[in-house]
Amino acid sequence: MSSRIAAAVLSLVAVSGCGSEARATHRGATATRSASRVAVVTKRAFTIGYSVRHRSIEAVEIGDPPQPRRMLVVGCIHGTEPAGIAVARRLIRLAHPPSTTLWVIPDLNPDGVAADTRQNADGVDLNRNFPWHWRPLDTPGGLQYSGPKPLSEPESQAAVHLILRVRPQITIWFHQPQTLVDLSGGDPRVERRFAQLVGLPLRELTRYPGSAASWSNARLPGSTAFVVELPPGTLQPTAVTRYADAALAIARELAARPARSAG
Numbered sequence: 001m002s003s004r005i006a007a008a009v010l011s012l013v014a015v016s017g018c019g020s021e022a023r024a025t026h027r028g029a030t031a032t033r034s035a036s037r038v039a040v041v042t043k044r045a046f047t048i049g050y051s052v053r054h055r056s057i058e059a060v061e062i063g064d065p066p067q068p069r070r071m072l073v074v075g076c077i078h079g080t081e082p083a084g085i086a087v088a089r090r091l092i093r094l095a096h097p098p099s100t101t102l103w104v105i106p107d108l109n110p111d112g113v114a115a116d117t118r119q120n121a122d123g124v125d126l127n128r129n130f131p132w133h134w135r136p137l138d139t140p141g142g143l144q145y146s147g148p149k150p151l152s153e154p155e156s157q158a159a160v161h162l163i164l165r166v167r168p169q170i171t172i173w174f175h176q177p178q179t180l181v182d183l184s185g186g187d188p189r190v191e192r193r194f195a196q197l198v199g200l201p202l203r204e205l206t207r208y209p210g211s212a213a214s215w216s217n218a219r220l221p222g223s224t225a226f227v228v229e230l231p232p233g234t235l236q237p238t239a240v241t242r243y244a245d246a247a248l249a250i251a252r253e254l255a256a257r258p259a260r261s262a263g
Contacts (some may be wrong), residue, residue, distance in 0.1 A: 041218075043092075048105070049158025052121035055110035057158050060092050061100035071251050072103045072168040074159070077126050077175070077212060079112020079119070083230045084174025090244040095155065097251035101167055108155050118143060120155055128208060129156045132215035146210050163216060170254055171225035172247055173213050177232030178205075184213040186224025194228065197246035205229075 042065060049057045075088030088106040095102050107113055111121040119125050123141035128134075131150035138145040151157050163171070170190060181195035183204040195202040205227070207214050216225035230243070 003252050013086065028145050032151070037154055041204070048162050049154055051109070051111045051155055053111045053114075055107060055114070057110065057155060058106065060104045060106075061064070061101060062092065062095045062104065063097050064099065065101055065102050067099055067255075069100045069167045069254050069257065070103065070166050071100060071247075071254055072095075072105070072163065072166060072171040072241070074108055074171070074173050074212075075104070075106040075111060077108045077173060079115060079117045081118070081174075081176035081230075082107070082113050083176055083235045084228075084243075085113070086235055086240045087174060087230075087243045087247070090240050091247055094244055095248055095251065097255060099255040100110055100251050101166075102251050103162070103168065103229070105159070105162075108159055109198075119145065120153055122147070122153060124153050126153060126156050127212055128210035129153050130160070130212050131177060132211060132216035132218055133209040135209050137209065144208070150210065159212065160215075167220055167223075168225075169223050169257075170250060171216055172250070173211070173225065173227050174230055174243075175227055176230045178229035179231045180205075180229045182213075182227040182229065184224075184226035185217045186213075186226055190224045191226045194226070194250055195248055198228075198243055200228075 001050055042061065042063065044061045046059050046061065047056045048059045051057060073088055073091060075084035076082050085106045088104050092104050092106075093134060095104075109120055109126055112119060115121070119141070124147040125144045127149060128137055128144050129152060134146060134150040136146060145164035147153055167196070180201045180203045181191055183191055183202060185207065192202055213225040213227050217223065228243070235243070
């Protein structure tokens, strides 16, 4: 991970001002403080890395940064499964979770989305490239090619660096097209709750080596990373809102928990 990427993730922006409302901007995002509230609610955009083709990978932080309760939502990791990007963007517009900091990565694989390929521009399945039981899979360009080594790809490096910096208690990874919520190895109560909120069945899918959710659950004990398999195709606006509202409900329920750090 380059020092420039690390600096982008680690940088903080001060919120300052006077009167009943103070505002600050960072890369076009805004931060607001109301006199009637003690907590500072911020919305800040960061470039956390770059793809193989040097497209930026953006993340947005929403909420009260000092809060110990943190949640991450990733809209897309496979380029042929982009429906979660709309959910992530909708969540950014909706989200003001109390007592929680919410991080959103709309698109972790911009090269794959642009080329309409599952893999990144190196032909690597990013969801087989994380350092959890990693092993060589497939051949370069193959559907599940895991890369020459774990974290060989800049996109997976960016995700790992951010996750280890933020240490979210809950992470949602959107995929397609199986139309279910996966029991991914974290707290099944969280996974079941999300399934109930969106009306999807709860199933346990195969745990593939090198998967992002499995790595996160192993690397941050006590946290819950899970996969939501959206339906095939483009989501209708009502469905986009339903999934975004469910993620926001999970963030609000996280806020009600006793504060503790993941891992």
